[in-house]
Amino acid sequence: MLSTASSCTTEKLTVSRCFTHKEKGAHIFEIAGYSLKKGMGVGKFVRSATFTVGGYDWSIRFYPEGTPESPERCVVICLELMSSNAEVRTFFEFGFVKQDSGLISTAFTPQTKAFSSKASDTRQFRLRIVRRSIEAEPTKYLQNDVLMIKAVITVMKESQVSETVGRPEIEVPPSDxxxxxxxxxxxxxxxxxxxxxxxxxxxxxxxxxxxxxxxxxxxxxxxxxxxxxxxxxxxxxxxxxxxxxxxxxxxxxxxxxxxxxxxxxxxxxxxxxxxxxxxxxxxxxxxxxxxxxxxxxxxxxxxxxxxxxxxxxxxxxxxxxxxxxxxxxxxxxxxxxxxxxxxxxxxxxxxxxxxxxxxx
Known part of the structure; x- marks a missing residue:
């Protein structure tokens, strides 16, 4: 009687996958009467309506005279997370809209940032822009005294792991x-x-x-x-x-x-x-x-x-x-x-x- 000393075995393979959902949205904040906002004072701002992207609430602030921390002759725009007790990871573009193309100014680089509403320095993202760069070419950013700020936000959802599943297997007989x-x-x-x-x-x-x-x-x-x-x-x-x-x-x-x-x-x-x-x-x-x-x-x-x-x-x-x-x-x-x-x-x-x- 023959006793087999070894046999051919195959590994049972299972597969799981980690995937991340994302949701993208955009909002334009139009500031009509731009010239009339001058003289509001440092640290004073106007705010957009609250808008929602990816299940989180956001708003855009505009500081015509800048903030106490910004250099003189600068305006400041700010993207702010409005949802309370929230933490969110984002990829976003943020800046002024060019009148000729409708695109965000290429002067502002896309950013990746984790926002958190637990602290003021993590719930906002601010850009300082020299006022002269806006007003020197009014036809580029201003039309009928209207300045448009646009935010395009992509919200990254929590990573999820799919259920472990087995792949179909072809049974292989022992070595003969x-x-x-x-x-x-x-x-x-x-x-x-x-x-x-x-x-x-x-x-x-x-x-x-x-x-x-x-x-x-x-x-x-x-x-x-x-x-x-x-x-x-x-x-x-x-x-x-x-x-x-x-x-x-x-x-x-x-x-x-x-x-x-x-x-x-x-x-x-x-x-x-x-x-x-x-x-x-x-x-x-x-x-x-x-x-x-x-x-x-x-x-x-x-x-x-x-x-x-x-x-x-x-x-x-x-x-x-x-x-x-x-x-x-x-x-x-x-x-x-x-x-x-x-x-x-x-x-x-x-x-x-x-x-x-x-x-x-």
Whole structure:
């Protein structure tokens, strides 16, 4: 039975959007009898009717003699927010209307401003204009002694976020590449290399083997370019399991093996993985063997780990021996006797760790 090691997944995408509404309006304040407004006094003004743009009330002021803060010989025009307890962000153009074109004087640059009715300096915008610039060319701004002030206001509404919605998705099935590779393993007519293992033959594909193992790569695509390979010192069942992993990235079912036989198969697979430099398979076998340690097999597994440079499994075995309350039972096993004879330095590590644990 094929178990898929990985699958193709797609992200579920949702979308929300931030958008800002705006509302634009304009108002013209006509000052009839402009010349008659002279002499009103500094700080005195005339005001337009209140007009509404974007849900807010506004007005235009005109100071014929300027304000106490403005230089002499200046007039002042003012855009004022009239709504109470209001704060609003705007983009606006503001100035005198040219008689010839009906446009606002280009002398006044469009402005972006946040108005607030909470303070006098934030509820108004003022422009100071030299009086001579108006009166020197009466035909430009004055007609029949009428001066027109125009405000074009764009009010920015609060930004809003639309409801999160999911975009339609096309369901993508899981990756089936491993199923195709498993079928390729059984496609003998497409094989290009034959292995002889313990009297049995196995057919495979050079490219797949070379892709998975640098050792197979050197064997099959090196100077000798083998097409018939004899594998020594390996059981047919182990080589078959090795091929299964190469093509499917998973271990075959070992339901027909029980207990020690299954552990023995994993030991042989670990040796095969080390032989063919297949690090992932080697780690998988280490993990399985480390989870199935007992008094009878820990010494044998430790010797195997030391022989094949399995440092992670070696640490697990030493930890098991050092923390075991059945040390005498471990010493009594044949595996321990073999370990003592072949790898005495490993036992030194185990006893030193046990000694440190006891002192702690």
């Amino acid at each position: 590449i491993l199923e195709h590779l498993a079928k390729l393993l059984g496609a003998k007519e497409k094989a290009d290399v034959t292995f002889s293992v313990g009297g049995e033959t196995f057919q495979a594909h050079k490219t797949v083997l070379a892709m998975r193992s640098p050792v197979f790569d050197a064997e099959l695509f090196g100077p000798m370019r083998e097409t018939c390979v004899t594998v020594q010192d390996m059981q047919p069942a182990v080589f078959k399991a090795l091929l299964h992993f190469i093509y499917t990235d998973s271990l075959p079912d070992l339901d027909d093996l029980e207990g020690d036989d299954r552990c023995e198969m994993h030991r042989h697979l670990l040796v095969a993985a080390d032989r063919y430099a297949m690090d992932r398979l080697k780690l998988i076998c280490q993990n399985i063997l480390g989870k199935n340690l007992d008094v009878e097999n820990v010494a044998t597994t430790l010797a195997l780990a030391d022989q094949h440079n399995c440092d992670k499994l070696k640490d697990v075995c030493i930890e098991f021996i050092a923390s075991s309350d059945k040390m005498d039972d471990v010493v009594a096993t044949q595996g321990y006797a073999n370990l003592k004879r072949s790898c005495p330095s490993v036992l030194v590590d185990a006893f030193e760790k046990r000694s440190r644990s006891c002192k702690a």
